[in-house]
Every structure is written in C-alpha cells, then in structure tokens.
Amino acid sequence: MQSRQSLELRQHQQLALTPQLQQSIRFLQLSSHELELEVAQALLENPLLEREEEYDTDTPDTVADEAQAQEDRWATPGMSGRNGGGADDEPTRPETALAETLQDHLLEQLRLTRAEARDCALITLLIQELDENGYLPTSLDDVLACLPEELAVEPEELHAALRLLQSFDPPGVGARSxxxxxxxxxxxxxxxxxxxxxxxxxxxxxxxxxxxxxxxxxxxxxxxxxxxxxxxxxxxxxxxxxxxxxxxxxxWAASTADYITPDVLVNKVGKRWVARVNPATMPRLRINAVYEDLLGKGPAAPAMQSQLQQAHGLIKSVSQRFVTVLRVAQAIVDRQQGYFENGAAGMRPLVLRDIAQELELHESTVSRATKQKYAQTPWGVIELKGFFGAALQTDGGESTSAAAVRSLILKLVAAESGAKPLSDNQIALRLADQGVVIARRTVAKYREAAGIEPAILRKARAALESR
Structure with a gap:
C-alpha cells in the first residue's frame, strides 16, 4: 500500500485566550484585598507603573506655607537651642505593649517552678499543644507516640507533667474535656x-x-x-x-475582627437606589510620564517595550474589572429594590441567569463579578452573592426568596415564649398563615442555616436562665 502526500485547505474557528484576556478574567475573580496585593507586586516589578498619588508634588503655595511655618517654629521662644527641643525631639515610645499569649503566661509560671529540665521539656510540649480555649485536644497516648523512643518517656511522667500544668493559672487550663x-x-x-x-x-x-x-x-x-x-x-x-x-x-484570645471594605456603595438618589464603586478599593495607576516620553522619542530595549505593554495591559484590566463589577452590582440593585427599602423581608428570588441575560454576559462572568465582592447597604455590608436565592411559591401565586423566609423565621422565633418555643411544624403553620407554604424539613434547614437551635434546646436554655 502506497501513501500519498496532499495539501488541503480547511476553515475552522477557535477561541484563543490572549494573555490580556486571561489577566482580565483573573482580576475579575479577585477580592479587593487580593487585587491590592497583585497591584503592589506589579509596582515592584515594573518601574514604568506607578500610583497617581505616589509622585504628586506640592504646589508652590503649599511649599511657601510650609517654609513660613518652619520659620515660625524656629522663632518661637523655647523652640531653639540645646534645651528647647520640641515634641519631635522626644524619644519614640510604643503606643501599646505587645499582647501576652497564653503560652507566654504559662511558660513564665513554669520558669518559677523547681521542676527538672526533663519535666520542663514535657510541660513545654504540652503547652504548645493547647488550643485557643486552653484545652488539650491531643490525647496523652498520641503525644507519647510522637516522642522519640530514645527518650524513653514513661506514661507516668507525661501524666505528672499534665498535673503540674493543670495547677497553673488560669484555673482549668490543660483540661481534656x-x-x-x-x-x-x-x-x-x-x-x-x-x-x-x-x-x-x-x-x-x-x-x-x-x-x-x-x-x-x-x-x-x-x-x-x-x-x-x-x-x-x-x-x-x-x-x-x-x-x-x-x-x-x-x-488571652488573640483573634481580631476581620473588617471588610465594600467594593460597591449603594445610596438612594431621588427615588432610585444607585450603586457606585468605592474609591477606597480602586487602585489609581498610571504610566510614568518620564519613562513613557523617553520610550516614545527613540528605539528602546525590547524589555522596556514589554514592560510598557504590560503596564498598559494591567491598567486596562483593573479598569475593566471595576466596570464589570459596577454593571453587575447596578443590575442586582435594580432587581432588589425591595431589599433596600424593607430589609431581608423584601428580598426577591434571583439567579445568575437573570443578570447574565440582562447584561448579555456569561453566567461564569457574573459569578466571578459577585464572588468576594461586597456592597454597603442601609442594612449592612452584604456579599453580592447574597442577593441571589431560589424562589419559593406562595398561596397567591407569587414567589419569595429563601432569604425572606429566613427573615420571617427569625421574627417568629424572636417573638416566641421561652417556656413554649415554636417547633418546626408550628413555624411552618405560622408561615402558611402568612401565605408562605413550605415543608417542615425546609423550615428545619433554614432554621439551622440561620443559627437557631431546635425548640427543645431553646426551651432548656430559657429554663436554665430563669432559675
């Protein structure tokens, strides 16, 4: 059998993700904090890229005012000479002392004991195993199994070390239950x-x-x-x-509160709620004018041209990210006007497909634009994904959202009697009276999602608090 070579012409379409498009997609799914880290890294690597406020110079009037103020400070009695130092001459002091951890507190007590070096090593090991509540989550058998065999540590030694640790302050530290x-x-x-x-x-x-x-x-x-x-x-x-x-x-809990900077601010303008980008989350970037002018006057190294292209691409990707987030946010605000007027009870059912069809975007783009993006609303800071929810039918043929149902459940539980809390079946009946017909198991699911205990535990807690 003989093989023959031939030439053929074929036409086909292929979607190619350019580096610029890949960067835009990646920036869109980043949170504001992650985007700030990406921008900071780009500023370190690319000398042609800079922040707008980084090289802003003072105006002549400002410089003159500062010079006059400096002369006035030197001319003021007591501000010049060897013994006339001002507040800037004072030694700096830390504003707050370093927080002492539980481990530091326990190790300080251990140093005050007369325990031998071997016992101190075992107690230090147990101190390092304590969790944030002061408990010992690891069993002594597991701790003993992790120790090298050549140390020949006996179980009695480890129990004695634990008893000494449990005698330290605060009382109850080192407990296993x-x-x-x-x-x-x-x-x-x-x-x-x-x-x-x-x-x-x-x-x-x-x-x-x-x-x-x-x-x-x-x-x-x-x-x-x-x-x-x-x-x-x-x-x-x-x-x-x-x-x-x-x-x-x-x-000794060292956990700190996590603060969220909203990407979108929602305010009422006239009779309509309008979304706008939070300026605090938008990096203000530009190309260094000196470098760009030099590159435009003559031939430059390929590396510099590549960095210039990367800088332009990054600025464009950042701008496109905020444009897309704002478009999606405004579309969500237009659909959820009832939430901004009445709170969670006014939340309407909404899915990604609704926003995608309205803005002629893909659902994955809407998902990226709402993930880890937050909006400042009259009812607090909420993630944009929180505005989406499945629809639940009512007796009147209308639909309500799961968030609105959770809000109704919270109101019913808040108004119940501690001695006779509402069961899931009773909550379902109360919701049915308001036109929301859902099953008892659905009530249990929404109750657990809202962090509400079952009726038997709520009754027990009320009984203990009343005694």
Missing part, C-alpha cells in the same frame, strides 16, 4: 474559699463529671433524681457551675 475543666476550677474554689458547703461542691462535681448532658436539657427534676439530692443543694450547685469559665483562655 469540659467536665475536667469544671472539676479543676471546683478544686481551685475549694482551696481558695471556705464558704462553700461540701454538699454543694460534691453535687457540682457530680454534675460536671457525669451529668452535663442532662443539665443541658434543662430538666432539673430528672437531674435531682439522678443525683439523689434536694432542690436547694441542686440550685446552689447549679449557681456555682454558672460562675465557672468554660473557656479558660478567653482572656
């Missing part, structure tokens, strides 16, 4: 106070060791029968337990 944490604090109370009755302490220890689950139900009658004690002792023991700290390391 809530019950053990409460018992350690009860031991501290017994040693520090002589006013507590032995029966009350014994009852409180029994509850902490064996009956915390029963206490959480709020059924004090069953708890009294299980402990075989009278009502007065049980109430006193319960009062003692309420004084204890379930999280010993609460005072």
């Amino acid at each position: 809530l019950g053990e944490c409460l018992c350690l604090q009860l031991d501290y109370l017994e040693a520090a106070s002589r006013t507590l009755e032995p029966e009350v302490l014994a009852c409180a220890r029994a509850i902490a060791r064996h009956h915390l689950g029963l206490l959480a139900t709020g059924n004090l009658i069953r708890l009294r029968d299980a402990l075989s004690c009278d009502q007065a002792v049980l109430r006193a023991a319960h009062a003692v337990l309420l004084q204890l700290e379930p999280k010993p390391a609460r005072d």
Whole structure:
C-alpha cells in the first residue's frame, strides 16, 4: 500500500485566550484585598507603573506655607537651642505593649517552678499543644507516640507533667474535656474559699463529671433524681457551675475582627437606589510620564517595550474589572429594590441567569463579578452573592426568596415564649398563615442555616436562665 502526500485547505474557528484576556478574567475573580496585593507586586516589578498619588508634588503655595511655618517654629521662644527641643525631639515610645499569649503566661509560671529540665521539656510540649480555649485536644497516648523512643518517656511522667500544668493559672487550663475543666476550677474554689458547703461542691462535681448532658436539657427534676439530692443543694450547685469559665483562655484570645471594605456603595438618589464603586478599593495607576516620553522619542530595549505593554495591559484590566463589577452590582440593585427599602423581608428570588441575560454576559462572568465582592447597604455590608436565592411559591401565586423566609423565621422565633418555643411544624403553620407554604424539613434547614437551635434546646436554655 502506497501513501500519498496532499495539501488541503480547511476553515475552522477557535477561541484563543490572549494573555490580556486571561489577566482580565483573573482580576475579575479577585477580592479587593487580593487585587491590592497583585497591584503592589506589579509596582515592584515594573518601574514604568506607578500610583497617581505616589509622585504628586506640592504646589508652590503649599511649599511657601510650609517654609513660613518652619520659620515660625524656629522663632518661637523655647523652640531653639540645646534645651528647647520640641515634641519631635522626644524619644519614640510604643503606643501599646505587645499582647501576652497564653503560652507566654504559662511558660513564665513554669520558669518559677523547681521542676527538672526533663519535666520542663514535657510541660513545654504540652503547652504548645493547647488550643485557643486552653484545652488539650491531643490525647496523652498520641503525644507519647510522637516522642522519640530514645527518650524513653514513661506514661507516668507525661501524666505528672499534665498535673503540674493543670495547677497553673488560669484555673482549668490543660483540661481534656469540659467536665475536667469544671472539676479543676471546683478544686481551685475549694482551696481558695471556705464558704462553700461540701454538699454543694460534691453535687457540682457530680454534675460536671457525669451529668452535663442532662443539665443541658434543662430538666432539673430528672437531674435531682439522678443525683439523689434536694432542690436547694441542686440550685446552689447549679449557681456555682454558672460562675465557672468554660473557656479558660478567653482572656488571652488573640483573634481580631476581620473588617471588610465594600467594593460597591449603594445610596438612594431621588427615588432610585444607585450603586457606585468605592474609591477606597480602586487602585489609581498610571504610566510614568518620564519613562513613557523617553520610550516614545527613540528605539528602546525590547524589555522596556514589554514592560510598557504590560503596564498598559494591567491598567486596562483593573479598569475593566471595576466596570464589570459596577454593571453587575447596578443590575442586582435594580432587581432588589425591595431589599433596600424593607430589609431581608423584601428580598426577591434571583439567579445568575437573570443578570447574565440582562447584561448579555456569561453566567461564569457574573459569578466571578459577585464572588468576594461586597456592597454597603442601609442594612449592612452584604456579599453580592447574597442577593441571589431560589424562589419559593406562595398561596397567591407569587414567589419569595429563601432569604425572606429566613427573615420571617427569625421574627417568629424572636417573638416566641421561652417556656413554649415554636417547633418546626408550628413555624411552618405560622408561615402558611402568612401565605408562605413550605415543608417542615425546609423550615428545619433554614432554621439551622440561620443559627437557631431546635425548640427543645431553646426551651432548656430559657429554663436554665430563669432559675
């Protein structure tokens, strides 16, 4: 069989993602913080790119005013000479002291003990294993298994190290469970106070060791029968337990609040809600005029031309990102006018396809433009994705959103009686009276999503708080 060579002409279409398009897509899905990091990295790598406010110079009037102010400072009595230093001559001092961590607090106490070096090493290891609440989440068997065999650490040594750690301040540190944490604090109370009755302490220890689950139900009658004690002792023991700290390391918590800078600001202009880009999140970039002028006068190195092209492309991608985010945000605001007027109860059902068809964009583009993008509204800062939700039909043939249903559930739970909280079935019936017909399991799903406990736990919590 012989093979032959031939030439053929074929036409076909192929979508090619240019580097500029890839950069625009990547910038669109970045959050404002991630975009700022990308811009900062580009400013370090590309000398032709700069911020607009970075090289702004003072006007002549401003310079003259500053010079006159400097002369006035030198001419003021007490501001010149060796002994006339001003506030700028004072040594700088830190505004706030460094925060002490729980580990630092425990290690300082360890240094004050007379423990041997081997015991100090084991206690230091346990201190490093503590979680943010002061508990020891790792079992001693797992800690022992991670130690090298050549150290020949016995289980008794590790238990002794844990007992010494549990004697440190704060009381309850190093506990392996809530019950053990409460018992350690009860031991501290017994040693520090002589006013507590032995029966009350014994009852409180029994509850902490064996009956915390029963206490959480709020059924004090069953708890009294299980402990075989009278009502007065049980109430006193319960009062003692309420004084204890379930999280010993609460005072050393180093977690800080996460602040979100909204990408879009929504304000009412006349009778219409209008979205606009937050200037604080928009990087103000430009090409260095000196370098650009030099490159335009004559031939330049290919590397400089490439950097100039990259700088123009980055500025265009950043601008295009904010244009797309603003278009999507305004379309969402136009669809959700009821939310801005009445809050979550006015949220209407909305899906990505609705915005994509209105703006003639792909659904993936709308998804990127709403992911990790936040809007400042009269009801707080909300992610743009939070305006989307499935539709639920009402008796009147209209549709409502899942967010509006969650808002109705929150209102019903807030108005309920603590002694007789509403069950999921009762909430479903109340919603049906308002025209929203949903199943009991749907109510349970929305209740859990809103962080609302079941009715039995709400009743137990109300019973414990009332005693």
